Amino acid sequence: MVNANEWLNEKIPMNQRAQATDLRIYKHCYNGHNTYAISCNSCNNRNNTLKLPQYQFYSTLLEGELDLNDFINLQCLYITQQQKLTSLKIDKCNKLTNLQINDTPVSILSKQLVTERDRSKDQVEKLTNIIRNVKGFSLSDIKLATKKMEEENLEYQIINIKNKLTEDGQLWLETLLEAQQEVLQNDNAFARKQLEKIKKRLSNELTAENIQELLGKIVEINELEVQLNNLKIQENQQH
Template sequence: MVNANEWLDEKIPKDQRAQATFLYVYRFCQSGHSTHNNDCSNCNNRNQNSHTNAPNYQFYNTILEGELDLNEFVNLQHLYIYGTGWGQDQQQMITCLTINKCNKLIDLQLKYAYISDITFGEDKRLKSQVEKLASIVRNIKGTNLGDLKLTVKKFEDENLEYEIAAIKSKLTEDCQLLLETLLEAQQEVLQNDNAFARKQLEKIKKRLSNVITAEKVEELLGKIVEINELAAQLNNLKIQENQ
């Protein structure tokens, strides 16, 4: 476990922080091991698969403690901080997360992260989401799994809608229609998995590649997958409750 701000100073120079749009901090290795595995090259070489170039920063095998001040990341859009469990050596033990100048942040995911205080900026939507989720986690004994998943799904829906609107605002009308068709094609693939929809999806991805990065397209499609998975899990929970 390392001091969060000292780790940040070592990993990302101050003059590069404004360029960052993605910051992912994972306790597990890139192969998914939550504890050290002697046979795993990713476990044995902690820095081997970290992505340390702007705008996308990913760090594996990392566990932090203390204050984490991200106010110099003024263009940060996505922040993931993941531990691997509730054990003291598994959680991200961040006492204070400072993001009040990260006004472009639209996606904040904290998992197995003990964060006692978060300082927000002007994005009331994001603040409200985190506060609601934190309330559920604090009262976890009185909350069933379905309630938690439903809340997360609502947040995912809101974030996706917000992000799509932000992207559309920068596109021409034709490209906006292309984006809508892309999202519809992804839904069709997920629901029916037919060859025609998959071909359409690939064609539209190529056409959009001139105006939206491939990384951003895959991110949007990935979020639709996550939302559909949550919907399926909620449906299964309802079926189990009714049996």
């Protein structure tokens, strides 16, 4: 167990924090070991993601205060698996919309979380603005706004599902989402086979309908991305 702020100073330099958008901290390693395994890459911190704008740390147990106020562009924060934090400072993380703290008794959380009602209200306002000013928006603008809202909805849904899963289930869910992206980017027999294996592994905690709904949303977002790219090509050709 290490002091949270000292750990942060060691892992993420001050001049890189403003660029970070995603920070995830897990007590256990990626492979789910509860105790150190010398042959495991995750236990030896080799599977940590230390690349901007996303950071992901496994085999990490923190205590005391964690001050993230330098992460002014942080959008997603996951702190899981019984960390020993006593204070979490995120007052200046104004872009933070997704926050998950599992089994972590943080006594002082210095930011009001975005509620489902607030999130829905924000999306309605964005749509209303587009409708009122439709002449000022191109098809690309509308597609982009739709894609962003779909991504927000998916992220929110993932958080809600994770809160109901075991630690092992949460890790398998992350793997499932990564596998679906792999299938979309490199559609081959091996990738699809891996996806089916992960779906079967998760079926102990999630229904087939839940799994398919999540994967379907990822497909929809990917299709919107393809449409956006095609529209940009068409617009460039017209100019």
